[in-house]
Amino acid sequence: MIVSDRWIWLHMPKCAGTATERLLQGAFGADPTVQFDPVGPDQPVIWHESLAERAARVPGFAPGGRAVIANIRRLPLWLLSRVHFEVQRYGAPAIVAREVLCSGRFRPVPKGVVKPLRRADDELGRFADGVTHWLRCEHLAQDMGAAFAMPVPPRAGHARVNATTLDYIKDPAFWFTQAEVDALYAANPLWARIEAQCYGGLLKLPGD
Secondary structure (H helix, E strand, O other), X not given: OEEOOOEEEEOOOOOOHHHHHHHHHHHHOOOOOXXXXXXXXXXXXXXXXXXXXXXXXXOOOOOXXXXXXXXXXXXXXXXXXXXXXXXXHHOHHHOOOHHHHOOXXXXXXXXXXXXXXXXXXXXXXXXXXOOOXXXXXHHHHHXXXXXXXXXXXXXXXXXXXXXXXXXXXXXXHHHOOHHHHHHHHHHOHHHHHHHHHHHOOOOOOOOO
């Protein structure tokens, strides 16, 4: 999370968060009114907190009329990134069956401890309440410029930082049919609603 007196930015995992944070560091890093959560192996893991989680940990914390900004990406692309990220970190325990993938679920394995399957909507639902502005990962420079009233070089939003290093095919048409993409959205209606609002519609595969 990054907090200023005008806005709060939420760091939802696997949505170009590290790239966004670096751009905000460049624009506001010297501004004493902007507070950046510490990030590092020896730091408390608080940078992925939601508004509710921060309020529970910090009494009195509230948006207080500030803009609340978070990133989002197309659901099939986010799901593939999240599943492969978990496999990259924890190996076989994070692998999910195809029917699980097609239902829009993944298996978190924090610190090597296998957890129950989790829907994409479960993850988005942690952050969505209170968000006033969404930044589309595929149009990051454009959306950041508008949301933060800051100049962002057009190519800056294309830099991949903290990307999943496991080599996998990123084309959703390799993994899903259009019917399966439609089922992903049906199984995650919150994500479908927000994505449709942000992008003007849901993902359609080439040829469909």
